[in-house]
Amino acid sequence: MPVGWLADYHIPLVKKDEKSEVRFNLNEGYISNIATVENLTIGDDTEKNRKIKVADKIYEGSLGLDFFADKVVLVDAVNSRMYFRKSDGVSQDPGHNLHFETSKNANIDVK
Amino acid sequence: MSKWKTSVSGAVLGLCCLWWPPEAEARHSCIVASISETLLGGQSDTPLMPVKINNQPAALFLSYDYESIYVKNSASMNFDKLVDESSWETGYVLNTFGKREKAHAISVKTFSFGGFNVPDAKLVLLKGESKQSVQGFPVIGIIGNVFLNNFAVLFDVKSRKITFFEVKDGCENKEEITKIMGGDFHAVNINANANRLEVAARISGRKMHFSSIPIWI
Structure with a gap:
């Protein structure tokens, strides 16, 4: 989500100085910090101490692969409902960081 | 879009009995048909689905953050001969960063997924060449809302499974x-x-x- 939302919504963070991730998309880089929030509620599900990626060059919050990776999710766009639960599946291989927009990641420490 | 939707629905229609158990075909069933497919790639990858375009195998990402079905040329697939520069279907799209990018609307003879064919599918050809591949499939583009919004889509990334349900509008069966x-x-x-x-x-x-639900990091 946009890093500005932390201040706009007065969202307290559980941890400080978490690692940042540098993303490069179409040769334009940006830093996304990892922020741990007290809880994230979607529908009737609440996850405590949830890690969220915040970045300064995005303007919308979105449910990304971090949300989908360990869940079974049914997106019914026809009837405007989404259903989800934790997946029973066995973890697959880590993958190759393949995305439509060519990207590469690097982790840095924030002093 | 309506043509695309009609074509997809037509391809899917009538397949329910092959996959969906008979007891689900109850009086109040909301499901008309379903198709399952195995996802390609791994857990750090945007979900990738195997497809065939004009009978050539390829992989496409899946994301609700894109509107159409976008493809790029690759070493094994070239769509340039389908481009008509004089057509009104040549225009511009906005990329992720809001920059204008030239693109062409093209029509392919067949677009197949899960073993079913959609004739005369409309795609958007972007500039540049894709060099990615996964499990032997060239990764040539992405499937967006024009396709995904026609279905209830079940994603199980961990189990590498995706299922498309054709469902009735305004229907919910708990x-x-x-x-x-x-x-x-x-x-x-x-x-x-x-x-x-x-x-x-x-x-x-x-x-x-x-x-949005981009299914993308």
Whole structure:
């Protein structure tokens, strides 16, 4: 989500100085910090101490692969409902960081 | 889009009995048909689905953050001969960073997924060449809302499975949903905002909207 939302919504963070991730998309880089929030509620599900990626060059919050990776999710766009639960599946291989927009990641420490 | 939707629905229609068990074909069933496919790639990859375009195998990403079906040329697939520069179907699209990019609307003879063919499918050809591949498939593009919004789509990234359900509009059958989800599950409403999907969320009690479901990091 946009890093500005932390201040706009007065969202307290559980941890400080978490690692940042540098993303490069179409040769334009940006830093996304990892922020741990007290809880994230979607529908009737609440996850405590949830890690969220915040970045300064995005303007919308979105449910990304971090949300989908360990869940079974049914997106019914026809009837405007989404259903989800934790997946029973066995973890697959880590993958190759393949995305439509060519990207590469690097982790840095924030002093 | 309506042509695309009609074509997809036509391809899917009548397949339910092959996959969906007979007891689900009850009087109040909301499901018309379903198709399952194995996802390619791994857990750090945007979900990738195997398809065939004009009978050539390829892989396409899946994301609700894109509107059409976008493809690029690759070493094994070239769409340039399908481009008509004089056509009104040559135009521009906005990329992720809001920059204009030249693109062409093209029509392919067949677009196949899950073993079923959609004739005369409309795709958008972007500039540049894709050099990615996964499990032997050239990764040539991405499938967006024009396709995904026609279905209820079940993603199980961990089990590498995706299922497309053709469902009735305005229909909800909790028993079917429970059967599909296979355990205790949560539900939330989706709002369509300019053809993009929004989900309401609360972070530490503060209400906000996640304005799309891109299935993308």
